[in-house]
Amino acid sequence: MRQLTEDETKTLFAKLAHYTGRSINNLIAPPAGSEETDAKDRPVFRVSGNRVYYLRLSIANLATSIPRANLLSLGTCVGKFTKTGKFRIHITALDIIAPHARYKVWIKSNGEAPYMYGGNVVKAHVGRWSEDIPEHSGVVVFNTSDTPLGFGVTARSTAEIRKLDPTAIAVFRAISENI
Amino acid sequence: MAPTKGSARGKGGDSKSSKPSTLSSASRVSKKKDVKRPPPQEVKSKARTEPKQLKKTKKREYTEEELDLPKLNMITPAGVVKPKGKKKGKTFVDDQEGMMTILAMVNAEKEGQIESKMMKARQLEEIREARRKEAEARQAQKKSKLEEAKASIRQKRKNKNESKQDSNADTTAPSMNDSSSKSKGKRKSVSFA
Numbered sequence: 001m002r003q004l005t006e007d008e009t010k011t012l013f014a015k016l017a018h019y020t021g022r023s024i025n026n027l028i029a030p031p032a033g034s035e036e037t038d039a040k041d042r043p044v045f046r047v048s049g050n051r052v053y054y055l056r057l058s059i060a061n062l063a064t065s066i067p068r069a070n071l072l073s074l075g076t077c078v079g080k081f082t083k084t085g086k087f088r089i090h091i092t093a094l095d096i097i098a099p100h101a102r103y104k105v106w107i108k109s110n111g112e113a114p115y116m117y118g119g120n121v122v123k124a125h126v127g128r129w130s131e132d133i134p135e136h137s138g139v140v141v142f143n144t145s146d147t148p149l150g151f152g153v154t155a156r157s158t159a160e161i162r163k164l165d166p167t168a169i170a171v172f173r174a175i176s177e178n179i
Numbered sequence: 180m181a182p183t184k185g186s187a188r189g190k191g192g193d194s195k196s197s198k199p200s201t202l203s204s205a206s207r208v209s210k211k212k213d214v215k216r217p218p219p220q221e222v223k224s225k226a227r228t229e230p231k232q233l234k235k236t237k238k239r240e241y242t243e244e245e246l247d248l249p250k251l252n253m254i255t256p257a258g259v260v261k262p263k264g265k266k267k268g269k270t271f272v273d274d275q276e277g278m279m280t281i282l283a284m285v286n287a288e289k290e291g292q293i294e295s296k297m298m299k300a301r302q303l304e305e306i307r308e309a310r311r312k313e314a315e316a317r318q319a320q321k322k323s324k325l326e327e328a329k330a331s332i333r334q335k336r337k338n339k340n341e342s343k344q345d346s347n348a349d350t351t352a353p354s355m356n357d358s359s360s361k362s363k364g365k366r367k368s369v370s371f372a
Binding site: 006132137 | 269270272273275277278284285288293296304
């Protein structure tokens with residue numbers, strides 16, 4: 001287990017920024033008044049194997065006592081680095097990313113099952129959109145009760161979607177680990 | 180080995196009183212290899228001490244740049260410069276400031292991308308809208324033209340009918356059946372006229 005290098009940090013943040021807005025700063029430096037403001041116990045990113053975990057510093061320090069080979073997982077897995085150096089987000093990162101999502105799409109209850117079973121979101125199933133979403137940008141998909149379901153990539157911009165017929169695909173499913 | 184040894188001795192012999200020493204050495208050596216040794220010994224010893232040879236060593240003092248060696252023949256490949264006094268291996272980023280700066284850079288880049296995307300989309304939308312409006316205008320023009328043509332035809336027909344009716348009213352003999360005569364109206368009128 002180790003810290004991230006500069007390049008790795010850049011790739012990781014670039015990927016996270018695909019789905020999140022400026023408020024991602026809160027991931028690294030929690031705002032004053034929250035529970036995790038203590039400098040000794042700030043949240044950090046750590047690499048174990050090729051996986052990146054998001055956890056508190058105190059836990060990371062405790063984990064140093066465990067041999068590398070025996071350490072399976074710690075904290076929340078954000079994703080993993082591929083052998084070519086790219087970063088793949090895992091669905092486990094949803095809880096971290098969802099509160100800071102830049103664009104959101106709410107789907108109706110009849111569209112939940114198709115999405116959860118690996119389908120794309122059609123226009124008829126979309127309940128609500130964020131305003132002014134450009135084409136091919138990352139979105140977080142929510143259900144009507146505001147529970148994050150997964151990630152997606154918009155097929156069309158918000159303006160174009162309005163003109164489409166109800167069976168047209170509105171959001172491509174992005175990370176297919178939902179079920 | 181043997182010739183150098185001999186040469187040294189030869190020298191020493193020359194510097195000191197020559198005869199007795201040379202004789203003694205000669206007598207010792209001559210027992211083993213008497214004939215072969217002397218001529219090559221002398222030549223080599225002379226060559227090393229000569230000023231010509233010293234000059235040659237001076238000639239060897241070329242720097243690497245002067246030699247114009249191709250760069251790829253070096254042990255380290257061209258372009259790879261190892262920075263001295265720098266930490267080996269990975270440089271970790273674990274302090275908040277460092278992470279924040281990286282995040283700010285990434286965010287700025289991302290926002291620029293999104294902005295450009297939005298601009299592009301907006302421009303495309305404008306172009307599309309303009310094209311649609313143009314097409315609509317063209318369609319409307321076409322329709323109005325068609326309507327005009329229709330109206331003019333109707334007008335013509337009305338006029339004709341009116342004139343026909345007038346003519347029919349003029350002629351005292353009424354037509355046998357109006358509905359069938361309509362298509363043959365012209366002929367009839369011609370024939371009756």
